[in-house]
Amino acid sequence: MSDTQRAARRYVAPAAGKIKARVLEAIRAAGSYGLTDHEIAERLGAYETTSRSKRIALRDEGEIIDSGRRRRGPRGVGMIVWIARQTKQQAGGPACPRCGSTRHVDVVVHAGRSTRRDCARCGRFLAFARWHESEEKSGGPADKATNGAET
Numbered sequence: 001m002s003d004t005q006r007a008a009r010r011y012v013a014p015a016a017g018k019i020k021a022r023v024l025e026a027i028r029a030a031g032s033y034g035l036t037d038h039e040i041a042e043r044l045g046a047y048e049t050t051s052r053s054k055r056i057a058l059r060d061e062g063e064i065i066d067s068g069r070r071r072r073g074p075r076g077v078g079m080i081v082w083i084a085r086q087t088k089q090q091a092g093g094p095a096c097p098r099c100g101s102t103r104h105v106d107v108v109v110h111a112g113r114s115t116r117r118d119c120a121r122c123g124r125f126l127a128f129a130r131w132h133e134s135e136e137k138s139g140g141p142a143d144k145a146t147n148g149a150e151t
């Protein structure tokens with residue numbers, strides 16, 4: 001590696017890490033409202049492709065999660081609203097049967113109709129904190145109607 005390459009790498013690495021930190025900071029600041037890729041780019045004054053790559057890294061690291069909600073982007077397409085994982089972390093409640101943690105995260109799912117509660121440490125599904133009946137019954141927990149007389 002030449003000195004020039006080494007210098008370039010030294011310069012680029014912290015800058016990239018800084019953008020990622022700013023993406024996470026922006027999402028945390030947005031609280032439960034969350035941010036879409038487009039909104040993140042807007043707040044940072046960065047290209048959406050740049051902020052998106054950092055957002056993907058943050059998701060892979062478990063720092064942020066899909067809120068289950070969607071907001072329209074500039075092209076009229078529903079975009080995933082991302083929230084910081086710790087935004088909805090709360091102490092208390094039953095201990096996780098897998099890891100024993102009593103911290104959990106509430107994840108809004110089903111277009112805001114339900115809230116799923118996962119272990120904050122290991123991610124194990126614990127319960128549905130809130131469950132609203134939806135039109136389509138697929139995937140509902142313990143929702144197997146056996147009487148065949150659904151309305």
Ligand SMILES: [Zn+2]
Nearest residue numbers: 096099119122
């Ligand atoms: Zn756990």
